[in-house]
Amino acid sequence: xxxxxxxxxxxxxxxxxxxxxxxxxxxxxxxxxxxxxxxxxxxxxxxxxxxxxxxxxxxxxxxxxxxxxxxxxxxxxxxxxxxxxxxxxxxxxxxxxxxxxxxxxxxxxxxxxxxxxxxxxxxxxxxxxxxxxxxxxxxxxxxxxxxxxxxxxxxxxxxxxxxxxxxxxxxxxxxxxxxxxxxxxxxxxxxxxxxxxxxxxxxxxxxxxxxxxxxxxxxxxxxxxxxxxxxxxxxxxxxxxxxxxxxxxxxxxxxxxxxxxxxxxxxxxxxxxxxxxxxxxxxxxxxxxxxxxxxxxxxxxxxxxxxxxxxxxxxxxxxxxxxxxxx
Amino acid sequence: xxxxxxxxxxxxxxxxxxxxxxxxxxxxxxxxxxxxxxxxxxxxxxxxxxxxxxxxxxxxxxxxxxxxxxxxxxxxxxxxxxxxxxxxxxxxxxxxxxxxxxxxxxxxxxxxxxxxxxxxxxxxxxxxxxxxxxxxxxxxxxxxxxxxxxxxxxxxxxxxxxxxxxxxxxxxxxxxxxxxxxxxxxxxxxxxxxxxxxxxxxxxxxxxxxxxxxxxxxxxxxxxxxxxxxxxxxxxxxxxxxxxxxxxxxxxxxxxxxxxxxxxxxxxxxxxxxxxxxxxxxxxxxxxxxxxxxxxxxxxxxxxxxxxxxxxxxxxxxxxxxxxxxx
DNA sequence: ATGAAAGCGCTAACAT
DNA sequence: ATGTTAGCGCTTTCAT
Numbered sequence: 288x289x290x291x292x293x294x295x296x297x298x299x300x301x302x303x304x305x306x307x308x309x310x311x312x313x314x315x316x317x318x319x320x321x322x323x324x325x326x327x328x329x330x331x332x333x334x335x336x337x338x339x340x341x342x343x344x345x346x347x348x349x350x351x352x353x354x355x356x357x358x359x360x361x362x363x364x365x366x367x368x369x370x371x372x373x374x375x376x377x378x379x380x381x382x383x384x385x386x387x388x389x390x391x392x393x394x395x396x397x398x399x400x401x402x403x404x405x406x407x408x409x410x411x412x413x414x415x416x417x418x419x420x421x422x423x424x425x426x427x428x429x430x431x432x433x434x435x436x437x438x439x440x441x442x443x444x445x446x447x448x449x450x451x452x453x454x455x456x457x458x459x460x461x462x463x464x465x466x467x468x469x470x471x472x473x474x475x476x477x478x479x480x481x482x483x484x485x486x487x488x489x490x491x492x493x494x495x496x497x498x499x500x501x502x503x504x505x506x507x508x509x510x511x512x513x514x515x516x517x518x519x520x521x522x523x524x525x526x527x528x529x530x531x532x533x534x535x536x537x538x539x540x541x542x543x544x545x546x547x548x549x550x551x552x553x554x555x556x557x558x559x560x561x562x563x564x565x566x567x568x569x570x571x572x573x574x575x576x577x578x579x580x581x582x583x584x585x586x587x588x589x590x591x592x593x594x595x596x597x598x599x600x601x602x603x604x605x606x607x608x609x610x611x612x613x614x
Numbered sequence: 615x616x617x618x619x620x621x622x623x624x625x626x627x628x629x630x631x632x633x634x635x636x637x638x639x640x641x642x643x644x645x646x647x648x649x650x651x652x653x654x655x656x657x658x659x660x661x662x663x664x665x666x667x668x669x670x671x672x673x674x675x676x677x678x679x680x681x682x683x684x685x686x687x688x689x690x691x692x693x694x695x696x697x698x699x700x701x702x703x704x705x706x707x708x709x710x711x712x713x714x715x716x717x718x719x720x721x722x723x724x725x726x727x728x729x730x731x732x733x734x735x736x737x738x739x740x741x742x743x744x745x746x747x748x749x750x751x752x753x754x755x756x757x758x759x760x761x762x763x764x765x766x767x768x769x770x771x772x773x774x775x776x777x778x779x780x781x782x783x784x785x786x787x788x789x790x791x792x793x794x795x796x797x798x799x800x801x802x803x804x805x806x807x808x809x810x811x812x813x814x815x816x817x818x819x820x821x822x823x824x825x826x827x828x829x830x831x832x833x834x835x836x837x838x839x840x841x842x843x844x845x846x847x848x849x850x851x852x853x854x855x856x857x858x859x860x861x862x863x864x865x866x867x868x869x870x871x872x873x874x875x876x877x878x879x880x881x882x883x884x885x886x887x888x889x890x891x892x893x894x895x896x897x898x899x900x901x902x903x904x905x906x907x908x909x910x911x912x913x914x915x916x917x918x919x920x921x922x923x924x925x926x927x928x929x930x931x932x933x934x935x936x937x938x939x940x941x
Numbered sequence: 942a943t944g945a946a947a948g949c950g951c952t953a954a955c956a957t
Numbered sequence: 958a959t960g961t962t963a964g965c966g967c968t969t970t971c972a973t
Contacts, residue, residue, distance in 0.1 A: 312968080335729060337667045342948080356692055563889040617950055618950065951965090
């Protein structure tokens, strides 16, 4: 690979002139300028970004840490963040922690060592403490934990779940099972809280057993099946996209008429859900806005670290389609 | 951010000793070693990977270029590649070209400028020429084009499509529509070829009109609907995961009994396809093997660039489920 | 308007 | 067994 020296030699100028014509640092006379340009072309010179970053002391690069690139919710977020970053002249280094906290930690360190200018993180758990002492601008996205010292972009989970539950209630459902992955995630706990609030507002009892923890594995459908058999709900509220899948499998396993005998409300919208018939009614999260707002906050913090951390909770919407019938 | 100098000063040693205890380069006596380690801890020192890479002249980093991170086929590939890379001590920089050749080119240059040690690419089109002159080890994955000078890992598309078609034929189907995105992709053309070969082997006519180009957008269902109406097939072969979605929508739009009146065979398996009932029978590509083999070839080429390029075509399997009925 | 040279933080060759 | 130093490729200050 040719270096700036090779270009300078071939063009018969100093390396400073090469640098300046390429970066527009200072005026370069047309003759030298074109000599440089043609040398660049003929050598196929590409500036060494590593050397450049070392010297400039920033990389124009952001880290983005997600739990699972394979989940359409996160890959949607990735797309949104990348697009927004690109517009601002930043590249993003994506790391997938596979929901593994140790791997997450290692990846974060790797990102930091790569000298990313900032980091957007969707942590695997709610233990975000180490992110606060990273010495790097960090914004938490989606799983925003309880950190008061970091910028955070999330969604009003309680509100969204309450709205969803209220819709189910309005359709006449009284026995509603809430399918959750794990209560370890604050997001999930908040959704439970929203569900509970909707029930209370309607003066209906809240049954803790109706909140069914199905685990984080895609194939753990047994818990859902058992819960449906014992509690005989008329509607299921799946707190996560994966849980919609589990709900569907359980419904089929039990040969229930869908949505006549049992309705389903999902959380997180995703393209492939249209394979399901009837079309899935879901609470939809504003992926695009979440991504672009996270980027804004991060860029603001990179530019100036001397302002108090912000927390933004974006609203969700309910997309009414076909999977919820009147009870 | 503290540097190696700060650590050396605090530990009362030379920077060489810091470097050596951290990298295990040469023997460091226990007392100095522990002095360094505690200085590292108390400063929260993280080595500057940019400086390290500049000096070492490699980055232990691989680039991976995919057309669309949002497509489960590619995100599956990403997972496989990342896992394999991690095992070998490499990090991967993921870039999503969004099926845009110009963006792809820019991203590739950005990757090169970041000094990745090698690149795995799933190009947007078949124009891979610029990749051959990157001056960087490159392996082509999935969309392997016709480059003879690069290592390539693909799948035997023709064979796979032929097997799929033969299965449809064996189930008694004679009017089989092949749904494709665009004939611009060599992969797709090969799948058409496999379909044609299966027909010929069965002494059945090949109707070019039965190969329906639906475009690359997810919502272009009209072409499929029209084709089904005019050709009255008993089976659909969707050449791509997105096309399964389109096929399903078309089937529903026409209110055909599925799979009794019309069968569906997919290509590319993906988790969310289980939302579909009956479960989708598909040709499945060996994602894990594709990813890990691509990585192996790339690492081999990084280690030693003086061997002829290889092309490996991996076999696909047919996962028989429920969406194909007997005709 | 351009060149020379310092230095970003690190590793490795050279010294002792 | 450890310290000193050159230099990776670039940007930028200083000099002319």
